[in-house]
Amino acid sequence: MMSFPSGYFEEDYKPNNSTQESKINMHIDIDMFYAQVEILLNSELKGKPLVVGNPRARITKRGVVLTSSYEARKFGVKSGMPMIEAIKLCPQVEIVKPRYNLYRQISSKVMDILKSYNLPLKITSIDEAYMDVSSIVDNYDDANKFAIEIKSKIKTSEGLTVSIGIGPTLTIAKIASDYNKPDGIKLVKPNELDAFFSDLPLIKIPGIGKKSYERLKARGYSYGKDLMNYSYDEIIQLLGNTGNYIYRVMHAKTTNTIGVNHGKRKSISNESTFIGKPGDINYYMQKVYYLFDRSFNRLLKGNWYTHTVNIKIRFNDFKTITRSKSIDAFTQDRDILREITINLIKPYLKDKRGLRLIGIGFSNIKHVKNKYVPLEEFF
Ligand code: TTP
Ligand code: MG
Secondary structure (H helix, E strand, O other): OOOOOOOOOOOOOOOOOOOOOOOOEEEEEEOOHHHHHHHHHOHHHOOOOEEEOOOOHHHHOOOEOOEEOHHHHOOOOOOOOEHHHHHHHOOOOEEEOOOHHHHHHHHHHHHHHHHOOOOOEEEEEOOEEEEEOOOOOOOHHHHHHHHHHHHHHHHHHHOOOEEEEEEOOHHHHHHHHOOOOOOOEEEOOHHHHHHHHHOOEHHHOOOOOHHHHHHHHHOOOOEOHHHHOOOHHHHHHHHHHHHHHHHHHHOOOOOOOOOOOOOOOOEEEEEEEOOOOOOOHHHHHHHHHHHHHHHHHHHHHOOEEEEEEEEEEEEOOOOEEEEEEEEEEEEOOHHHHHHHHHHHHHHHHOOOOOEEEEEEEEEEEEEOOOOOOOHHHHO
């Protein structure tokens, strides 16, 4: 489903040297979603041209194509096309009635898998989502591994293939997810922008519809390379707002981000990424003590009192969990906090997958005006 992050045509954009280069974003899109579900549930449809739409269209001549299998696409059948036209292009096409509830259920299971990584996530339609993976991977090689992991999870648990695009901006990630469909991964690294956009038809840029594309083509601009060598000022001169937008897309300067809920809750935490093996309990415990001390020392230094201990664990398959435990009162007591932390985290250290990240912290923290008096001193 075509749906774009907001903020495409930002007229107040001024060029500067900053790009989103430090960000690594993913766009995940299920391949021929409704059709893939139907094929999964009825293997007789496999390999056949198929559309999901009004099954009585041969008689009633009504309805539009919701989606089509890749075999049907070879005949020119596309989403949104009148059914009657699809039947004309491919008379033998199989037609399956849509089962919206089923698609919604499967979609939410796929999205639950994405949510389980606890990363900034923006679900933009029934079959696509953006994920900011910058905090989980340092480089594009790891992002690629992570994408393979996500794909295999979705395949194993839901039987579906997805395509994943990875790039410095959300827009580039989205374009990339369409590039190696189906069942593909495409990385666009910041230093590969020119190569990537050079041969990309401009219609592949989200927001450039058929009409704009025809207008661009009429003026001789069909591919990225036709516009790539213009400066920002030149391209504006040439194409106004559309030029501004295309320039920003091709130079990784679109600024839309995944809106994260910044609940203003104050917290302190420290985390560390490492390469752990299954069963390395002593190694993990050292990390736990170290991270606890770092967070605890910050708590003390700021003279904060906390109500809640939080832990975060990332397993080697990138599955990430967070757990927290609240205490009855606000405290700054090292032993109490340490014990709670260890009890909370211990069960996960034995996990068969092995760990790649541990985080430890405190939330619900506040300054306590009256000096804290340990209970024992009353006796
Ligand atoms: P898309 O992701 O656009 O298409 P797709 O998943 O079918 O194919 P692709 O492999 O290119 O990603 O849309 C997702 C689902 O949304 C699609 O399976 C059916 C539904 N849909 C409609 O109902 N009407 C439409 O016009 C479009 C484009 C999609
Ligand atoms: Mg799709």
